[in-house]
Amino acid sequence: MFERKNGVKIYFPDGHLEKPVWDAMIEAGYKLKKSERGYHISVDHPEIILKQVRPQIMPFYIMRGRGDGGFTGEDILENSMLRYEKLNEKVVVVERLPFRPTKLVVAVSEEMYPGVKTIEDLKEVAGDKELMFASEFPDLAKKYCEEKGLNAIVFDPIGKTEASILPPDPEADLILEITEFGTTLRENGCRIIDVVKDPVYSVFIANKESYSNPHKRKLMENLITDIKEVLDSRNLVSFLFNVPDENDIPKILEFLTSEGFDPTVSKLAKGGVAIHIIIDRSKVKFLKPVIREMGGKRIATQPVISFGE
Template structure:
């Protein structure tokens, strides 16, 4: 077995881990964007910048990241590790928190506002350096990275197949917002061709009726699990 793990940029910084960062895997629960580690305080708090945290109490899961950020800003504050439910700790148990957020909805629900963003983070595929230096293991890790990236790239994409009369091909092609020019194959009937293309799923509802009206037949949509560029 080779030593490989899935973790985030924040974990690497927090632990100062000596690992090989093989690949960025940018996705999150509600979107395909990185998440943010933010400094947040109660909406009614007088704290407006990191400088206002001098002598204050901060709760967070990323103690080292927070301490480094405070040091960079020449601020002395008490940083305490939070075992969970960090958003509910201000104002009674903490003056501020450093917490991860994607949309900010959880912070707003707990009547918190963002003061500053410490860093953006995303999942990373990492490898043990000894494993990475082994050619056989490195190839397996690179294969895994390729397949994981392919699964992420496939999100929100679908495939379309259809038959089309050759004399309507240009008209049909005008309605296809594909990643590349569609694959076109001749059918046994020389007057017809088969087309295949990958498109954004959100466009399919408008594209398929347009294709049908332009002369395409036998149109069908299918999901894809991986898309390797």
């Protein structure tokens, strides 16, 4: 275990997780700047070191104590748990984060296997033939083969997984791949024949020894809390309106408090009050007509970042 007495070393992800994590940290008030070669990310926090690596290798590095924590995917973590015996003993999942949830799927080429719609169809078409199964998650793919009774050689294509099943002369018969909406797979003529896990979330993981250190734990938890507050706030808005008629105020306040809100009430210069609540964005369209009917005027909404409960 490498000693970092002051501060924590956090692994920053590349790939599809890079932008969501970057944007959330910026929104939370962190100033980030990537180095020329793109591996080190400077941050305006004296006790946080950020280094960018592939999420696939993060659990191994953190298990070995080369870093204190990092952002990766549940799929990657599960694959690493199958690969490394000691991972469960050395790594702790600190938080599950809703960064762009994905799903883990099995797919084939529509051109190569036009009649195959399910994994059972593929097994029937293949018969005794040994299939080639490509995936960046080879240990998960091997587990899948065992569960489905699939006769296949599993390999990591080291790159764009879907390319390995594209005709002519594909290198693989099927793939185990992460997708958000399936768009890239469809554009490449691939058909999803099984959904292994949906949704797949991102996780922040930490070295157990680091996490048992009160100072390091506090630093990591503060970072995660900052990010979670940003993510939670994306669904929240400030809902503001005026109530010019004094007679309408009691019924509006009674209604809002009965709905679980704790409104802020401010006096207006010309009489009446201004009322402010924080509400889930999806509920605004239902609340607006009710407030209008009860005497609310000049209704407005604006984005909000909520710092804690």
